Amino acid sequence: MEVTRETVAGIIGGAVAVLLQIALAPSIALAAAVPNFIVVFCVVRAVACPDHAGLLLPFILGLVFDLVGGGPVGAMALVLVLVTFLASRAYLVLNNDTLFMPAAILLASTMLVEVLYGIIVVACGAGVSFGEAFLYRVLPCMLYDCVIGLLFYPIAIRVLVSRPLGQPGTPQLR
């Protein structure tokens, strides 16, 4: 595997995301909503650098999340691999050099991650209905992650991406 700036930034960013998830996320939970820095990082990275996003990092980070947390092992890995793949492909196809498209893909991907993870957790025997899970867990977490994702995205495209943004004359995030 070629070691590029994106790769190194991805590894460091992933480690920071794991650290934040373990140490900070429980402390800044709002009622039932615990932010998921790992999801935010993976989705933002898939949108910020779709060419170099890869599947290995989302898989590993998802697995770490599953092992550190109490959920089914492999569930977040599965969801992150699937959603980051879809997000990067969607961005490559739909990118129109405006801020709207990455933001929309970011929000949709974050929502998809939480919904899919909720379905797997419920299917694995959480002892609750999906409606209840959606109302009390998926929805609050989804909103929290979306807010963090939107805040993190402008930073991520400067830190994670080495190539110049767009062609001369195209709008850039400032």
Added chain:
Amino acid sequence: MALNFQNNSPAPVGRVSLIIALVVALGLVGIYAAEGPDGPLHKVQAAVAGIAAPVQSLGTPVGQATEGAAEAVADNGAAEETLSALKEQNAQLTQLAVQGEEYRLAAQRLEALLGMRDVYEIEGPVGRVIGRSTDAWNQDITLDVGSNQGVESGLTVMGAAGVIGQVISVSPNSCRVRLLSDPQSGAAAIVQSSRAEGIVRGSLDGLLYLENIGADVNIQVGDVVLTSGLGGSYTPGLLIGTVARVEGSAGNDSRRIVVAPNGQVSLLEEATVVFSAASDAVDRSVPVVVVEDGQDGDSEGGEGGEDGEGDSAQGNGSSGEGSGAASGRGDGASDEGEGN
């Protein structure tokens, strides 16, 4: 808004690696769901949680540092040079006061914990809460006692005011405790006054529900709920909480009984892992927080059972004959002659 469809865009990742990753992840989920709590994936998860436990304790200082930074930013805006010395002195005094308050609160908590241990003759190590759930789907905490202190999976865990959960995984120096409020938890329970048996379950909305109670059993707000020990999952006779709300009436199958835990887990800093408790713990009296119509009110149930008679004026009742029992019901209703 024109979309830029790029037909010649390079594939970001290979389909083969995608399929492999998905299959591996799906396989892991399948194995995890199929294996028992002693399976290899559960063991790996417990080991990783044990490794991550010290990192989790970093969270509290980070939160405090964030608050401190916000205060510092606010102070910088003031820029009052003449008051700098007084501010410094004030900060020192505040620090001392905060430190003193911390010691006082710690002493209070430990005193309560010791009180509970004395009442129930509990044997087991006391652990500090060093971490909380890193995701929204699990209600659990991490204690800094583990297999090196003799902790095993399945043991009951008590807070200062009652049962808070059960050990679900253990590493050498830490253990993970699934709280009663977790939807996956279920504790066999008994209503002290009526001796009706049921199961206390957690839920996603954070409430505890008493289920599987006979439809004809009369349950009232304030009834004390204890662990029954049925099935051997929880140590019997330990206080869970009191009935806070009854939706529906006796005879109604859809009746929902909400149990208020006897103490706030969110404020918990220490907990006891119960190795053993007094064999007649179910009949012993403990301070009960009576919740009525959503309002908290402290009602000491500690004196109940001295004479085996109800004491409605104090909100205490007794069940059993001279066994030191207290029903703790707000109306003082008693069920004499049925105490174990």
